[in-house]
Amino acid sequence: xxxxxxxxxxxxxxxxxxxxxxxxxxxxxxxxxxxxxxxxxxxxxxxxxxxxxxxxxxxxxxxxxxxxxxxxxxxxxxxxxxxxxxxxxxxxxxxxxxxxxxxxxxxxxxxxxxxxxxxxxxxxxxxxxxxxxxxxxxxxxxxxxxxxxxxxxxxxxxxxxxxxxxxxxxxxxxxxxxxxxxxxxxxxxxxxxxxxxxxxxxxxxxxxxxxxxxxxxxxxxxxxxxxxxxxxxxxxxxxxxxxxxxxxxxxxxxx
Numbered sequence: 223x224x225x226x227x228x229x230x231x232x233x234x235x236x237x238x239x240x241x242x243x244x245x246x247x248x249x250x251x252x253x254x255x256x257x258x259x260x261x262x263x264x265x266x267x268x269x270x271x272x273x274x275x276x277x278x279x280x281x282x283x284x285x286x287x288x289x290x291x292x293x294x295x296x297x298x299x300x301x302x303x304x305x306x307x308x309x310x311x312x313x314x315x316x317x318x319x320x321x322x323x324x325x326x327x328x329x330x331x332x333x334x335x336x337x338x339x340x341x342x343x344x345x346x347x348x349x350x351x352x353x354x355x356x357x358x359x360x361x362x363x364x365x366x367x368x369x370x371x372x373x374x375x376x377x378x379x380x381x382x383x384x385x386x387x388x389x390x391x392x393x394x395x396x397x398x399x400x401x402x403x404x405x406x407x408x409x410x411x412x413x414x415x416x417x418x419x420x421x422x423x424x425x426x427x428x429x430x431x432x433x434x435x436x437x438x439x440x441x442x443x444x445x446x447x448x449x450x451x452x453x454x455x456x457x458x459x460x461x462x463x464x465x466x467x468x469x470x471x472x473x474x475x476x477x
Contacts, residue, residue, distance in 0.1 A: 246357055253361070271372060272379070 261268050262285055267276045279285050 242353060242357065246361070250361065253365075272376065 258268050261271060262282050265274050265282065266272060267274060267278050268285055269278045270276055274281055
C-alpha cells in the first residue's frame with residue numbers, strides 16, 4: 223500500500239508542485255505588500271526601505287498612501303483541494319466499526335473508530351505538511367537574509383557617510399592649513415623685503431658716513447699739512463729775522 227501511494231504521489235507530483243509554487247508566490251507577494259504597508263509607520267521608504275530622508279522621499283507625508291493587502295487563505299489544503307487523488311487512492315472494502323477499549327483514570331471507556339481510518343495512513347498529507355513547513359522555513363530564512371542584507375547596507379551607508387564627513391573635515395583642515403602656509407610665506411616674503419631694504423639703507427648710510435669720515439680725515443690732514451707748512455715757513459722767517467738782527471748787531475758794534 224505504501225508503494226502504491228508513493229507511485230501515485232510521483233504521478234501527481236507535478237500538479238502538487240505547481241499548486242505549492244502558486245501558494246508560495248501568492249503568500250510571498252502578500253508578505254511583501256504587508257511589509258510595504260508597515261514601512262511608513264516605521265519611518266522607512268516604500269521603495270528602497272531605507273530610513274527617511276532618502277533619495278526618493280524626504281518625509282512620510284511625501285510617500286503615497288499604502289494599500290492594505292487583502293488577506294487570503296494560504297493553507298496547503300486550500301490550494302490542493304482541487305487536486306483529484308481519488309483515482310490513485312487504494313480502494314478498501316467497507317468494514318464495520320470495531321470497538322476497542324482503553325483504560326483511562328481507572329475506568330474502562332469504549333471508543334469506536336473506522337478501521338479504514340486507523341489502518342490507512344496518508345503519507346501524502348504528511349508530506350504536504352512537511353513541504354509546507356519547509357516552505358515556511360525557507361521564507362523565514364529569506365526574510366532574515368533580506369533583513370541582514372538591509373542592515374549591512376545601512377551599516378555600509380553609515381560608514382560611507384562617516385567617511386565622507388571625515389574626508390570633508392580633512393579637506394577643510396587642509397585648505398585652512400594651506401591658506402595659513404600661503405599667508406606665512408607672504409608675510410615671510412614681505413619681512414625679507416623689509417630686511418633687505420633695511421640692510422641696503424643701513425649699508426648706504428654707513429657708506430655715506432664712511433665717505434664723510436674719510437673726507438673729514440682728508441680735510442684735517444690737509445689742514446694739518448698746511449699748518450706744518452705755515453709753521454715751517456714762519457720758523458724760517460723767524461730764523462731769517464734773527465740772523466738779520468744778529469748781522470745788524472754785529473755791524474753796529476763794528477762801527
